[in-house]
Amino acid sequence: MTLATFHIDMHDDNCILNLAGDWQLGQAPLGADICAELPSNCQSITLITTELSHWDSSLAIALLQLSRWCERKKIPLDTQQTPQGLQQLLQLATDVPVYQPTNEGAIGGLWPTLRRGLISQGLQVHDGLVFVGDCTLALGRWLGGRARTRRSDIVFFIEQAGPKGLAIVTLISLLVGMILAYLGSVQLRQLGAQVYVANLVAIGMVREMGALMTGVIMAGRTGAAYAAQLGTMQVNEEIDALRVMGIPTMEFLVLPRLLALIFIMPLMCIYSDVIGMIGGALVANGMGVSYTQYILQTQVAIDWVDISTGLIKSLIFGFLIAIAGCQAGLLCGRDSNAVGLATTHAVVKAIVFLVVSDAALNILYDKLGI
């Protein structure tokens, strides 16, 4: 194998470019290198390939660059003496002009960037509020029996969010109950009041942790799934297909998911409360509080008001998780990265929503004295 070379001969203004040797991908000179060697005074270029042995697309690659260079400099390029196949490949590569983008993209600089950032943040908040509004309206239409929502979809999503998520909710709630009990017992033992562990666990689970922990689990499990499902539908143009069929995405895609979560979350919350208290009882029992004592103490500790404060929280959490997941999915871009981003956004947003709304509700409950 001989090395691929090029040789330049000047005849007056005409430049004879002699391409020789074995042109193989990776071992051949670059088009840019050839162009750099060409003298500035050349008025025309003639290619000769008499000493060329074997060649592959590396030769065509270099010649495309050369021909573009010639075009820019308005120098004629004569390829008559090159192999027929090469000429045709070059022809194919050059007969569609290079695409020239019309706008040069966004303007840089501190203020324009900052301004764009602020506007887009503002728009996001605006879009979020519009989405919540649309959702509420759709919910209203559903209650009025006028929404195009398939019952089978609702059942499907309830099954996905509920029974299939029981195992993880059981595990987490049991452990949270036990953690609460341990935490309390260390303090209460000093006062000889271990039995009040039951109060601590019951109030903690029912008013706070039951709803919050199921919320976090649902955000990671179900909210993320919603975002990924809708995002993939966006990428596959399925959502466009629904739009042109005149089917409102809000009623067809968002509502079943929203309803499923609103329905499932309070149930999950009650389940989590009970499991948490069982966890607490196990720990308390290890510290000498009998199960009967624990149950009696629990009955004293909480009433229906406590239970409903937790249930209201879980209802609101369900709504927020579904909103965060569905909105992230529907706003998803059109590539595989965007689906990942949408999922991340859904979970992060849902958790922020959870904590913020939880704080707000606690303040509200306090003001109302419940």
Place this chain on the structure above:
Amino acid sequence: MVDDAFISVRNLSVGYGSTEVQKKLNFDINKNDIFFVIGGSGCGKTTLLKSMVGLLTPLQGEVLYQGKNFYEANEPEQVAMLKDWGITFQTGALFSSMSLGENVALPLQLYTDLSERQIAEAVAYKLALVGLAGFEKFYPAELSGGMHKRAGLARALALDPQLLFFDEPSAGLDPISSMRLDQLIVQICQALDSTVIIVSHELPSILSIGTRCVFLDNETNTMLDCGDPRELKIHSSQPRVRQFLNRTEKSEIS
């Protein structure tokens, strides 16, 4: 049948699970052939192609590439074979999170030790070949359907493959682009010494550039005929093949 064929398909059955989509396929593909796989929609052309490129294990029989069976080869051999192949999918299958330039550059980066500059020039050339010069920075989502197809082609051509598989490359292209594509395929076969296997419904291309073709049938789930499409158009013993190649109604062919 000669045993030194470039590719030989022997008693091949392809399908999914227990459903046979096509069975008892026997044909040869020679070096530098432009080989068309034709047949009605849903007859199993894509399935056959998937089995040939190693994505779907055949239910029975084998495909031999110069005597070698892909599914029985060990991993380094498989990688070496795949490096020599260029494949386009019916839907484009571009990596949506990469720009066109990155899509085409990927095989070059993974399989060759070309420098950044060499890769950039090669990418510019491959995109120019399919009429997408200057679109390096675009993302798949910003392109039209036909542009997807052509970009997929540029990616398949990146490594100057010896063997090219195209699944309906001209579906969704305008007549001019489709004609350029035909020229491109002929040039690749001649100048770069490749062999091309194409699934296509495009009668004009089949008849103008095809050197051989195989007809897969919907009803009997097997191939009906194999040979030069221009020959088959007139002389095929199978009415359905003539009907397909002449684009006529059933009743007109007796």
